[in-house]
Amino acid sequence: MKFPTGGYSQADADKRKLWLENRYPVNFKENDRPSPEDYRGLTENQVDNISLPLSVAGPLCINGTYASGEFYVPLCTLEGTLTFSMLRGLKITSYSGGIKTYHIKQELSRSPIITFRDIHDIGFFIQWLDQNYQTLKAIAESTTNYGKLIRIDKFFVQNRVILDCVYNTQEAAGQNMVTFATQAMLNYIRAQKIPGFVNALIEANFNGDKNLSHRNFMLGRGHSVVASTLIPNKILKRFLRVDAEYLHKDFHNAYLGSLIAGTSPNLHIANALAGIYLATGQDVACVAENSQGIMSVNCHR
Numbered sequence: 001m002k003f004p005t006g007g008y009s010q011a012d013a014d015k016r017k018l019w020l021e022n023r024y025p026v027n028f029k030e031n032d033r034p035s036p037e038d039y040r041g042l043t044e045n046q047v048d049n050i051s052l053p054l055s056v057a058g059p060l061c062i063n064g065t066y067a068s069g070e071f072y073v074p075l076c077t078l079e080g081t082l083t084f085s086m087l088r089g090l091k092i093t094s095y096s097g098g099i100k101t102y103h104i105k106q107e108l109s110r111s112p113i114i115t116f117r118d119i120h121d122i123g124f125f126i127q128w129l130d131q132n133y134q135t136l137k138a139i140a141e142s143t144t145n146y147g148k149l150i151r152i153d154k155f156f157v158q159n160r161v162i163l164d165c166v167y168n169t170q171e172a173a174g175q176n177m178v179t180f181a182t183q184a185m186l187n188y189i190r191a192q193k194i195p196g197f198v199n200a201l202i203e204a205n206f207n208g209d210k211n212l213s214h215r216n217f218m219l220g221r222g223h224s225v226v227a228s229t230l231i232p233n234k235i236l237k238r239f240l241r242v243d244a245e246y247l248h249k250d251f252h253n254a255y256l257g258s259l260i261a262g263t264s265p266n267l268h269i270a271n272a273l274a275g276i277y278l279a280t281g282q283d284v285a286c287v288a289e290n291s292q293g294i295m296s297v298n299c300h301r
Contacts, residue, residue, distance in 0.1 A: 003058065003072070005087065020056065020072065052076040054279055057086040061094040064101030066225070070094075075275035082271055092239050096231045104224040107150065108174045109166045110182040113204035114189075114197070119159050121196025126154060126161070128194060139188050140181035146170045147177045155206070162204050173222075173283065175209060210285045217264065217292045230300070248299040266293040 004015040017028040036046045058072035073090075075083055093099050116122055129136070129152065137149045146169065153164040165182045167174065179202065186200050203209070208216040233244045240247075251265075258265035270291035277284045 003056075016056070024072070052278060053078065055083040057083050058090055059094050060090050061098030062101055063098050064103065064225075064227075066103030066223075067101065073272075073276060074279035075272075076278035077275040079271070079275075082275060086272060088239060092231060092235055093229045095235055096229055099227050099229045101225055101227045104226065105220065106168055106170070106223050107166050107220060108169045108178055108222060109164050109207040110178040110202070111162050111164045111204050111206035112182060112186055112200055112202050113157075113160050113162045113206070114200045115160050116196040117159070117198055118196055121194075122156065122159070122161050124196070125194055128192075129154075129163075136185045136188065139184050140165070140167075143180045143184050144177050146172060147174065147181055149181065162206050164206060173286070175283075179203075208289050210283075210288045212288055212292065216289050221289050222286075244299050248297050251295075251297040264292050264294060266291070266295050269293050 003019055004012070006012070007015075020026055021028060033049055039046055053076065055075050055077070056072045057075060058070070060071040060073055062068055062071065073086065075086070077083065114125070116125065133152065136152070140149045141147065148168045150166045150168055153166065155162040155164065165178065165185070167178045167181065169177055183202055186202065190197070190200065205211070206215065207213075208221055231244075236242055236244055236247065255265050268291075270287045273287050273290055274284055276282075277287065
């Protein structure tokens with residue numbers, strides 16, 4: 001049975017819920033509303049709950065190195081046509097054989113900055129840091145059951161050095177995880193009485209946490225993925241009423257506008273991510289860092 005899209009009646013919504021319950025391990029039965037105690041550690045000064053409409057778009061057909069299969073994407077949004085717009089794109093790609101994805105890496109960093117009395121003191125510290133890396137790694141990883149310190153990149157600013165401490169946080173978002181781990185390393189560094197050491201700040205605002213940044217655009221933050229799909233011209237004409245050559249020229253013009261504006265040409269990744277984050281209980285502010293990407297269009301004959 002095909003996923004029953006369309007319709008605004010309760011009966012239409014019930015059909016979609018039943019279809020998903022029969023296909024996936026989800027349960028849409030009404031439950032009692034959570035009490036304020038259930039939100040301890042998640043929110044403060046609570047006064048009430050609000051509801052947002054939950055919709056789904058799909059099928060999202062992925063043939064990838066990290067995820068593979070057919071998925072239906074949950075979305076919480078009050079932006080009219082967003083769900084149908086995504087649904088149309090997913091339908092087109094599924095008719096075209098799906099989307100190929102390659103998972104590059106998963107990295108999250110915390111970037112403390114350390115100040116020294118003189119620039120010559122930095123050289124000794126960098127040597128000490130390299131010699132004691134395994135000790136620092138063990139200290140950082142002792143604070144978490146899942147996070148792993150991958151490396152410490154160094155960036156120099158006058159008599160200061162930024163340590164971009166890069167972790168694999170596995171399936172966790174990991175912002176608090178990397179903070180606790182890096183703080184433990186800094187506590188150890190402070191205790192060593194390193195020559196010329198003046199002060200250390202846990203975050204130099206270098207890693208682009210919830211910020212649009214060139215660093216994240218180049219190095220990534222969280223999961224980094226590349227994806228591609230090949231859509232036949234007849235499908236473009238059928239569903240989008242556009243020819244492949246025209247689409248290719250149109251995207252070239254959009255690249256020029258993006259270049260002038262200094263933004264990434266990605267056609268609003270933030271729309272989809274914000275809806276997904278709300279639907280899955282994630283930190284919506286992370287859209288600022290996660291919505292950076294490049295979309296390119298090539299026309300094959």
